[in-house]
Amino acid sequence: MALELSILYRGSLSSCNYGCEYCPFAKRTNTAAELAIDKAELDRFVNWVESREPDDKIGILFTPWGEALIHRYYQSAIARLSHLPQVTKVAIQTNLACDLDWVKDCNLDTLALWTTFHPTEVSLDRFLQQCQKLDLAQVKYSVGIVGLKEHQYQAQLLRQELDPNVYLWVNAYKRQPDYYHPDDLNLFTQIDPLFPINNQVYDTFGKPCHTGDRVITVDGEGTIRRCHFISDSIGNIYDPNFAASLFPRNCQNQVCRCHIGYVHLPGLNLDKVYGNGILERIPRYRINHS
Numbered sequence: 001m002a003l004e005l006s007i008l009y010r011g012s013l014s015s016c017n018y019g020c021e022y023c024p025f026a027k028r029t030n031t032a033a034e035l036a037i038d039k040a041e042l043d044r045f046v047n048w049v050e051s052r053e054p055d056d057k058i059g060i061l062f063t064p065w066g067e068a069l070i071h072r073y074y075q076s077a078i079a080r081l082s083h084l085p086q087v088t089k090v091a092i093q094t095n096l097a098c099d100l101d102w103v104k105d106c107n108l109d110t111l112a113l114w115t116t117f118h119p120t121e122v123s124l125d126r127f128l129q130q131c132q133k134l135d136l137a138q139v140k141y142s143v144g145i146v147g148l149k150e151h152q153y154q155a156q157l158l159r160q161e162l163d164p165n166v167y168l169w170v171n172a173y174k175r176q177p178d179y180y181h182p183d184d185l186n187l188f189t190q191i192d193p194l195f196p197i198n199n200q201v202y203d204t205f206g207k208p209c210h211t212g213d214r215v216i217t218v219d220g221e222g223t224i225r226r227c228h229f230i231s232d233s234i235g236n237i238y239d240p241n242f243a244a245s246l247f248p249r250n251c252q253n254q255v256c257r258c259h260i261g262y263v264h265l266p267g268l269n270l271d272k273v274y275g276n277g278i279l280e281r282i283p284r285y286r287i288n289h290s
Ligand code: SF4
Pocket: 016, 017, 018, 019, 020, 022, 023, 024, 025, 065, 066, 067, 095, 118
């Protein structure tokens, strides 16, 4: 039977060219030796995907612990994956600081980018120039911003300047309880009508979730976890029998806070909102922002 699987890949890369204050990831510099390990892991993963049956359907979202696209080996890996018959989608979370020449080597039917604008790290003009390059190259992408109150003006400008067909999401800032005033909620909901879905903490204990069955996370060693928020290993993709460890499971965490997790809760029906853009966070219909 053909395999249908979405994979969130996070290798050992743990460095970034930006230094956002709100960054949830380790801010480190990788040594050349560490990057060589990350590249070898990535090569192994791409070879594994390539060795799957051509009628398998594999969607991949790279969720690096830092910025990956500034490294040519990630650009080449994504270009290669995008042309494989068994790859239905290859997407990556990125700050879009990289040069974009490599996208011409990709299959645009499967490539998509999950981009984020970080106002303290790059000018709006520079970020928009990068978006225009993606528009010209006809690359599918979403744009996001962290919903800090001090970034509201930049978020409004970004919404005004982006192509109206490009979805701009706002990630709710949830680290501080009662952070938002009703006016803030209105403003962010005008920019991103799906903001109220993100501005929640979902009670998930004991509820069905597609992760561990149709969606998994994989690290550089091939270890499978059901999602990025539950650390138990459930197998390894380099084990020929790995598919036996994929079956429906209920969530064992009390809550789920993050888009890349809760979108896989069948009870939320968000597959109807995102369709086959679920990995790169692109809704299947145009979102009417005001
Ligand atoms: S661009 Fe992303 S990974 Fe890099 S510092 Fe900012 S939030 Fe962290």
